[in-house]
Amino acid sequence: MRLFDFSLKVNGFDIDKAKKVLAEIQAKSDLDFETYIKDQKKAIITYHLEHNSFYKTLGTSIDINDWDSVPIITKRHLQQPLEQRLSDGFTPKNVYINKTSGSSGDPFIFAKDKWCHALTWAEIMNRFGWYGIDFNTSKQARFYGIPLDKKSYYKERIKDYFSNRYRFSVFDLSDAAFEKALAKFKKSEFDFINGYTSSIVQFAKFLKQKDLVLSQICPNLKVCIVTSEMLFDVDKSLMETYFGVPVVNEYGASELDLIAFQNLKDEWQVNSETLYIEILDINDNVLPYGEEGRIVVTSLSNKAHPFIRYDLGDIGVLSKDSTFRKPILKKLIGRTNDIIVLPSGKKAAGLTFYYITKSVIENDGNVLEFVVEQTLLDAFKISYVGKSELSEAKKTVITNEVIRYLEPNITITFEWLEKLHRSTSGKLKQFTSHLK
Numbered sequence: 001m002r003l004f005d006f007s008l009k010v011n012g013f014d015i016d017k018a019k020k021v022l023a024e025i026q027a028k029s030d031l032d033f034e035t036y037i038k039d040q041k042k043a044i045i046t047y048h049l050e051h052n053s054f055y056k057t058l059g060t061s062i063d064i065n066d067w068d069s070v071p072i073i074t075k076r077h078l079q080q081p082l083e084q085r086l087s088d089g090f091t092p093k094n095v096y097i098n099k100t101s102g103s104s105g106d107p108f109i110f111a112k113d114k115w116c117h118a119l120t121w122a123e124i125m126n127r128f129g130w131y132g133i134d135f136n137t138s139k140q141a142r143f144y145g146i147p148l149d150k151k152s153y154y155k156e157r158i159k160d161y162f163s164n165r166y167r168f169s170v171f172d173l174s175d176a177a178f179e180k181a182l183a184k185f186k187k188s189e190f191d192f193i194n195g196y197t198s199s200i201v202q203f204a205k206f207l208k209q210k211d212l213v214l215s216q217i218c219p220n221l222k223v224c225i226v227t228s229e230m231l232f233d234v235d236k237s238l239m240e241t242y243f244g245v246p247v248v249n250e251y252g253a254s255e256l257d258l259i260a261f262q263n264l265k266d267e268w269q270v271n272s273e274t275l276y277i278e279i280l281d282i283n284d285n286v287l288p289y290g291e292e293g294r295i296v297v298t299s300l301s302n303k304a305h306p307f308i309r310y311d312l313g314d315i316g317v318l319s320k321d322s323t324f325r326k327p328i329l330k331k332l333i334g335r336t337n338d339i340i341v342l343p344s345g346k347k348a349a350g351l352t353f354y355y356i357t358k359s360v361i362e363n364d365g366n367v368l369e370f371v372v373e374q375t376l377l378d379a380f381k382i383s384y385v386g387k388s389e390l391s392e393a394k395k396t397v398i399t400n401e402v403i404r405y406l407e408p409n410i411t412i413t414f415e416w417l418e419k420l421h422r423s424t425s426g427k428l429k430q431f432t433s434h435l436k
Helices: 003-010 015-026 030-051 053-058 114-129 150-162 175-187 197-210 233-243 350-362 392-405
Strands: 096-099 109-112 140-144 165-169 192-196 223-227 247-253 257-262 268-270 275-280 292-299 310-318 329-335 339-341 347-349 367-376 379-386 411-417 431-433
Touching: 003 015, 003 150, 015 114, 030 053, 030 275, 030 292, 096 114, 109 114, 114 257, 140 197, 150 165, 165 175, 175 197, 192 197, 197 223, 197 233, 197 367, 223 233, 233 247, 257 275, 257 292, 257 329, 268 329, 275 310, 339 431, 392 411
Parallel strands: 140 165, 140 192, 192 223, 223 247, 367 431, 379 411
Antiparallel strands: 096 109, 247 257, 257 268, 275 292, 292 310, 310 329, 339 347, 367 379
């Protein structure tokens, strides 16, 4: 039995039809594909202007034939009761409901109609299929958070069972926990690993300490797919070495869909079939391929709730090699609220700081993971988990390296911790600015 498909159908998600429709979209010629997407954009705006009172108040100046007249929706717009944002005929009882993780600082509850959510799963299953993964038959080793209260805990375990996956909690990354994980890999025929980047990196470091290659222990293993957190080249190399399989980078948003997925040519291919992606400047103008700006996304099929020109809160660049049908995400820089502001007025993406310190701080194998916080205009704190405290000499090297890349007169403090704070979902926020 195709248990995963069956579980979707039981919950009202017509996955068979969704797969068929997605295949039809993918089979269109380039010209027909472009026409189809333009028609879908116009149709979803028209629908919400007619059937969604929340969107009517936002879209009073929309010219249906002028895409630039369509307003940008931010997460702040959506921080009001869900019932006030649902379209006519939709209620909390007949839609898919979830909550964003809040990693951007602006969590909210969202809804998708069941057809939209079925298309989301069709898209995900299609992309994982590039690497020989079938959700109905391929067993997943899942590195995610899990609720700690009994009712929610067992609910997730039941969902995992029907989804043919085993969950390793990311709230315990100790050697003892990884020993248990390793034992599970030895006796389970896992086909793929999926989960949060930072926790899977820690598992790879554990394997490195033991000089083990996971695919030799678990021969079924085909691929590792990481999501939700930044993937650095040095970590990708480490994982591929000690997992013995390709590491694939996924970028998505729970309120939308899978946004980009690394294809077999090592390109971060954007989902242009169920979403419409734009890169905008600070004045909401569309930027050409190759230029850095805000990632703004339109869900082309969600009738229950409008996500039209929705500012995701991320900054990225579409490659100059992109086409309408096949946009390529060249770079995901970070979140708009994760910007370093320096005393001179200079600005930089928060992950710039992270790139600078990562190679210096981790190259001796002492520091397992770390996060960076900006506490004042000229002050940063590095919190880290390590086998021992950093020496004063090492702290000086790191401080000097940061100053060399950013600017002088910056103060760096260090905090040695047993465990880093993760969000309730288990994600690790790698850079945080506390500036107002």
